[in-house]
Amino acid sequence: MIKVVGIDPGLAATGVAVLQGTGLSVKHFSYGTIKTSPKDKLSDRLNLIYTKLSSLLEGESPDVMVVEDVFSVEKFPQSGITLGKVTGVILLAGCREKIPVMEIPVREAKQVLTGSGSADKKQLEESVRRRLNHKKQIKPYHASDAMALAISRASLAPLSWWMRPKKSR
Secondary structure (H helix, E strand, O other): OEEEEEEEOOOOEEEEEEEEEEOOEEEEEEEEEEEOOOOOOHHHHHHHHHHHHHHHHHHHOOOEEEEEOOOOOOOOHHHHHHHHHHHHHHHHHHHHOOOOEEEEOHHHHHHHHHOOOOOOHHHHHHHHHHHHOOOOOOOOHHHHHHHHHHHHHHHHOOHHHHOOOOOOO
């Protein structure tokens, strides 16, 4: 059995999901968000994301962390730059905890779970719920996106790839 942490980076809300299972068979899962306040300085918001994620990673000791690959929209280049900063602290948290980190496009997760790389957030959330046999809606969408990333990577990679020696504490 493997443990995967999925991360959907965002400054206001970073989606986080943890799942344990083998292939498409998920045994345990949890999800949520790390929220920051727009009233705080950017550096404080990034520190909060880093600190909370580091604590989660230390407590969960996952086999791998999957992060949504950063993209930028031409109309809003500043948003892409900010998202890159958020992703940077997320990657640093994984590196500091000695967890293998993979970045994948959300389109890949959408393709695996819905059959369409252009599925909308609602379609993806519904597919995640079906896969988990979870009745309650997964909100916010950042959390369901994070779970989609974790599920899609767990279902595609050979089990041997995930296996790594656990870090000593």
